[in-house]
Amino acid sequence: MEEVTVNVIDLNQCDEDFIKQLIELGAEELKECIQCGKCASTCPMALAGLEFFIKRIIHAATLGLRDILIEDPSVWACQSCNRCVEICPMDVKPYEIIQAVRRAAVRVEACPASTYEGLRNLYRFGHAVFPKGFEERRKKAGLPEKPPTALSFDELRKKYQEVLKQTILEEIAPFPLD
Amino acid sequence: MAKIGVYVCHCGENIAGAVNIEEVVKYSQTLPDVVVVKNYVFMCSDPGQDLIKQDIKDGLVDRVVVAACTPRTHEPIFRDAVEAAGLNRYFLEMANIRDQDSWAHWHDKSGATEKAKRLIKSAVAKVRLAEPLYDRYGDVEKSVMVVGGGVAGMFAALDLANMGLKVYLVERQPSIGGNMIKLDKTFPTMDCSACILTPKMVEVAQHPNIELITYAEVDEVKGYVGNFDIRVRKKARYIDWDKCTGCGVCTQICPARVPNEYNFGMDQRRAAYIEFPQAVPKKAVIDAPNCLYFKSLKKTGKPACEICKKGIPPKGIQGCPADAIKFDDKDEYVTLKVGAVILATGYKVMDKTHFKEYSPHSPDVVTAMEFERILSATGPTEGELKRPSDGTKPKTIAFISCVGSRDERYHSYCSKVCCMYMFKHARILKEKYPDIKLYLFFIDVRTAGKDFEEFYVYTKQLGVKVIRGGRVSAVDVKPNGKLRVRGFDVDLCSPVELEADMVVLATAIEPPEGTEELGRLFAATCGREGFLREVHTKLYPVETAAKGVFIAGCVQGPKDIPESIAQSRAAAAAAAALVIPGKIKFEAIISEVDRDKCSSCGVCVPLCPYNAIRLEEYKGKDKAKIEPALCAGCGVCASACPSRAIVFHGYTTEQILAQIEALTEV
Amino acid sequence: MKKIGLFLGCNIPFNRPDVEYSIRYLLNELGVEIVELEGATCCPAFGSMPSLDVVGWATASAWNLTIAEEKGVDIITGCGSCYGSLNEAKYHMDKHPEIKEQVNKILSTVGKEYKGTSKVWNVINYLYEEIGLDNLKAKIKYNLNGLKCAVQTGCHNLWPSKAYPTNEDNTFNPTRMREICEALGGVAPHYSTITDCCGMGALRSQASAKSLALFKKKLDVIKEEIDPDVCITGCNSCLMQFDAGQALLIEQKKLNYKIPALHIAQLVAIALGADVEKATALATIPLNGVITKIKGGN
Structure with a gap:
């Protein structure tokens, strides 16, 4: 009830x-x-x-x-x-x-699950918005499967993660930053 | 050696609430030359003053420090007390431990107590070095200038003239009447504005003691309280007013058309024009920048049009029947001697162009002042309600309050009259057109004033819709020309929208252009918002920082007609009280040059805001000399003099240094 | 030759890469060299780092800004959120030296420094100011042939104006996109909800039905007031709402008409002769009528 x-x-x-x-x-x-x-x-x-x-x-x-x-x-x-x-x-x-x-x-973990998902994607891939199936969509537009963003450059992505680790994300993320 | 008495005031709880009086008293006893320290709940009361007087009479003290409130309001009282007990009135110093201490630091008691000690120490250090000074007296010119011929200026002029004083009323426009004459009706009594004002305008013009100087501006101010020499520039009218009968022929035959300021550009006037039908004086002027005669004279060296003068003979059209056209007219300057001045230059309303979110490009979005003209029988539509865009009669009108008022981007203050005139507009419309739909959007409804709340309730009963709690965020134009208004209704707790035919913006009241310059001419200061500032909001509401210069009406801040008139009559009384006795006291706090020390550099001469200093021969050299009657005791010259040749009595260099030392000693 | 750093963000490369194709195409055609911002990331989106703290937000943005600074170029983006987030972060850092200092302290650990030398442009303002309408007109291959456009500049492309290096004269009555459409040969009348929010963004993810209802209200006004052939958006998120969002409304039987939608970059690219298949590859609402009208007119 x-x-x-x-x-x-x-x-x-x-x-x-x-x-x-x-x-x-x-x-x-x-x-x-x-x-x-x-x-x-x-x-x-x-x-x-x-x-x-x-x-x-x-x-x-x-x-x-x-x-x-x-x-x-x-x-x-x-x-x-x-x-x-x-x-x-x-x-x-x-x-x-x-x-x-x-x-x-x-700071008291009172946010929607999607907030954490976005943060996790941001940290892992460099993109807070990271929908599935993008490779196929890019092909349709005649573009390479991956854009020339951090996604395509492992070294740069690692550097970016180094940067994020020094921000408030380190305290707040409920997922491991490694 | 001085015998100093320190008198610490509690000011009820004002000071005692933040400052530990007992501790301050103990501390004061340790200061050099201090022989008596007393404290009392209200030192300015009779028993408080008696404490001081008695100690002087008993020979205990010969210098006095009162640690209390501001010298601005209380120094004269204590000076009188000291003098009454037989001391020189300048053997008194005030330590302002209220305004500058307990009020500012109410949350920090120990800090406030420490600061009080410092302020007293500094005052003691200064009064030890005090020299006896003596006030002077001067003559006063028994006449007054009133600047601004709106309702405030007119009433001030009439009161002064009726007291038998000579009054010069100076107005920038060709006619007196100001903003009020532009209004249709007035709240809360719904009198027709022109009906109640025109008789007064005529009375002003006909009064034997009033010299009306319109189409003129103050150009230069010399002198000082009681003896101002004011130069007024009478703008060239290009029409001889001694001959002009106000017949209006020139205003009909002049071919040059320009937007009519009187109706905020909603219609046109000619370059030769009479400001409005009930103008006083009813005289025409030629607006030279728009006149074809002057335009072509400037361009080609030859005048192209003289229709107002000569008419169009082939068509049988006659020119000015009074032969008053005077193309070679020049600006004229007159210098007037007056004892006091009242500044009553009114206000202007904000233009709609600032408010981009309200579609200012639409002609159907108008300011409330423009709407007054639309409602007025002498307005662009002759009082008929018409949409500016297409001339149709609007069925739904939205009124928006607080446009530019209560707004940090423009004016943080409340313009005070808008809520009421919005209801007034609604009432005029509803009584004339009962079917019209009116929506009034307010943040909150402010109707404090005699008979105002009743006016609000009555207007609501006419079916006017009141939307509270949401400042309108957007007015958008639809392709069909209608206006979508978006607001928020706190009572419905919901955003609301409305499709209207017209939108009226209650734009903020502002100081008129040139207020700061006008203030500067008279050495009167403006407040943060640009209005001329009174010396004290409560005690001296019509006085300015410049002695002998008074203020009245909206130039001091937004107010309605009853308040403007009340204030103008108060200013008239204050000005009369100053000039009628014919004598005035000048304080002894002035500067003096030690001519033997003066190096003749002349730095002080242009610095003096009162033109009191000139170079004069002394022992074969030009040396600075200060005219005591002109010196206002500001101290600028003394602080600038590189030879330290200027003594600022009451604030000598030795006194100031002693104060600084006392304040900064670790 | 003009050069510009192309900032992709997330939604454009992953959801609407046809917009990415179009921006690349139009810059090439207009003779602007595209500088790839290798290693760029999310702007970051308003619901991510900006919702944690200002320094974190500014740091994540500065990562992207420094890539352009190192290459000595300005930035262009077709996404309103990217335009907003990057510019606002810049504004925070440029206005508050203490924030900039904290950001640079972090960036220095990876050998970077934010200086504030690269401007961030959106496609609208870049076309309007850097290319110019006359230049654009001169390069058209296909005239829009009177195509009636309802333009949607998008909130982030307008506000907060104090954070933006350039803007409309009146952000409540935007005209730049209308002028661009008209320069291409279309008509783009004003309508009364031109600055209304499309509903895309956090509202769409947190309260989808409400977001779509808000969008429908706007679309209904567009239909009623100007009944356009196409909606043109200045922002990729708006495009997603106008296209896929509209398809959702149709699927839910809440809408009984359809208006195709394009990003301004797609419209310009098509007018400049782009491969329509690629330039509109991800559109949900069919664009046949629009393309016919453009190509038919030549």
């Missing part, structure tokens, strides 16, 4: 440390937001009907509602379209706040 709960948000949950963490993770202008709603009227997440979209995410972030933000997967559906950044009258850079929430979430 579906769990039924009442629709009340407990404001005592407000976690100032979470706000600080978001600011450190890139939400530098978070507190500038006056909730004018300009971003919400154009955000693809809002238009597509996601429960949590840019305006609400920012408000929840300014209130420090950590659990709500971390548990809700909406931030991972942000298109990164940056229209919000372009139009924000207070220069809050809403998209950076979405990214900050994502960054906080991955």
